[in-house]
Amino acid sequence: MNIIKHSIAAIGLAAATAFPAFAAGPVNITIDAARPGPVINKNVYGQFAEHLGTGIYEGMWVGPQSKIPNTKGWRNDVLGALKKLHVPLVRWPGGCFADEYHWKDGIGPRNKRPVKVNTNWGGVEESNAVGTHEFFDLVDLLGAEAYVNGNLGSGTVQEMSEWIEYMTSDSKSTLANLRRKNGRDKPFKVHYFAIGNEAWGCGGNMTPEYYADLYKNYEALLKAPAEHRPKLIASGGNDHDTKWSDVLSSKLKGRTDAVSFHYYTIPTGKWEGKGAATGFAEPMWMSTLANTLKIDGMIRNNVAVLDKNDPEKKIGMFVDEWGTWYDVEPGTNAGFLFQQNTLRDAVVAALNFNIFHAHAERVRMTNVAQMVNVLQAMILTEKDKMLLTPTYHAFEMYVPFQDATSLPLAIADNASYTVGETSIPGISASAARAKDGKVWLALVNTNPNQPADVAVNVAGTSVTGATGRVLTAAAMDAHNTFKAPQAVKPAPYSVRAEGGKLTMKVPAKAVVVVALEG
Incomplete structure (x- = not known):
């Protein structure tokens, strides 16, 4: 991620023009x-909630017995704030966490669920208190669509297909009846389901060709009633890479609704020493915005590949992880990815929105990372306190663009x-x-x-x-x-x-x- 040199072509603004050093008039x-x-799909304003740090536990989920006012365990103050964003969709449970998550750990009585170790994020205990039913309580309370990310990296075809059956079957099968026993009579509405996450990295260190073959195997066996069948998402590439989009859009011609794409804005362009969230000088302001604007070219290049392989435009490009990534706040767990959120982040968010709008034909979903207390968060919490970040305000100001033409x-x-x-x-x-x-x-x-x-x-x-x-x-x-x-x-x-x-x-x-x- 080298800082952009000289000038950048107009970003999502239809007319490419030269940019003088100063303008004599307006x-x-x-x-x-x-x-x-x-149409700018409302899901371009999607959110992302991963089992990471205090992004879910403490930040959103406090449990039904908490003294912090809550509904079904979810904080009322956070719910109220998120409703004002008209949150259209929430992605869960990861992220890298998804490919180590086994869904049966998160059902049944919470006091009997196994406690695991979150090896990706801080090595902390994972209580599994938030599982399938709790997640759907959240999206129902928000009036949002559900995007569930399946475990390809450490799971099996059987495990994933059984999760789909558990969530979507209206039959009297053992799994459907288990869902009923756990408190949900009718099937959950799973709008989107991803087969793995970042298969090139934390999801398994795969090549796109190997992943494509695995995907086709899983796709063939993920069965659900037609009225409850989710749209399937393939785990795609990141940054300047177009190979994943090319291989997947060539090989996956079945039920695939989209290929995902990830890009994070890092001020320095280096994963080791990303730059501080606050206290930065103007060169870091510039490098952050310049690196943000690079996503326009990345989208253009991937869309060109999709146009070549999928001229009918059936396959979307879902940027299901994006946002700023800085050095963690001093004194916090490095695995929790907690960072302060400034006016710079609001400007970054708005620049991304404008770019996504310009590519609305293919970019039909994006998910900012993440909702609460993690990376470019909408909301920060501290025990019973809550505040709205500048990024939250940018999202709220752009609400009229949801499903706009x-x-x-x-x-x-x-x-x-x-x-x-x-x-x-x-x-x-x-x-x-x-x-x-x-x-x-x-x-x-x-x-x-x-x-x-x-x-x-x-x-x-x-x-x-x-x-x-x-x-x-x-x-x-x-x-x-x-x-x-x-x-x-x-x-x-x-x-x-x-x-x-x-x-x-x-x-x-x-x-x-x-x-x-x-």
Whole structure:
């Protein structure tokens, strides 16, 4: 992950333009509302909850007997906050944890479930208190879809097929009756099911050819009633690799709904010494955003492979792990991956959203890593306390884009933001017509020092104003703490057209999401 040199092509903005060092006038954005593009699947805003650190235990699950207010063991404060994000989908139980998880350990009376060791994440005890039934309680409480990741690495075809039967069968089979005995009469709705995770690494150190053969074997034996059959996801590649997408989309022509893809933003580009979550200087701000923007090229390259092998576009590209990854906070368990979350993370999230929107035809699901207390989290908790991170606010501001219809957008006169030899576009943008009929516009100013004027035009329509919210702060590493939980939060934003022209001032290091009025 080398830092981008010189300049980057326009990211998901339809028009590729040159980026001068400065702009004499405003950045000009033109939206073509008469040519609707693909729908932005709501699952692009999916979440990820792994058995990792305090991401589930303590952060979300406290158990029915806890003094912390809860519903079926899940914290009410966290549930309430997540509901405001309209969480569309949750991926569980991993991650690397998935390929060491044996589902029968997580059913039946919780006080009789075996205690295991989480060898991937911190070597701590895994109580198995959260299992299949508890997970479906969570998604039901959130009104979300369920994405279950199966154990290919250390499991068997029989184990995985029996889990599918346990969850989806409406028969009187022994497994279906066991589910009923454990408290669930009707089948669970498993919307998506993945056969393994990161098969190239922690999921088994496989080659794509070997994995493809295993996948076909598993796929043939994962049977469920038609009305309860989940969509199947193949474990794909990461970073700049396209071989996994190529091999899998060539060989897997059966029930495969998607090939997964993982990419994490690391400021230094090095796994050893990733960079701090706070207290960073401007070069680390730049390298973080530059490395984030690389995902656009990665998606383009993988989509080109999918287009070659799957011209009917039946197979999606699911970016089911993405987000920032920094050095863990000092004094915390290195295996818990706990990091602070700043304004920089909110900008990273918004840049990713704009890129995902631009590839909506193939990118039909993404899952940020992770929901609570792990990596680029939405929420941080400390015992009975909870706070919302800047990333949470970015997700909440972008809610109107869920299931919205993307609109072509062109940028002209976009200034570069430059530090040393690295340059990136100063403004990133995305537009869509939401289900409420309104045209929504999202803008990101990557420059932490200079505001930008953005002139907005909707072809064939007179725009009279814009109303929404802005997320920014005085410092690049501004963040919320339990002593100051609202230091970074959105503020109202509105602007009126003057002389028939709408010009929006976007503050430095800011995310702005508005509905256009006409």
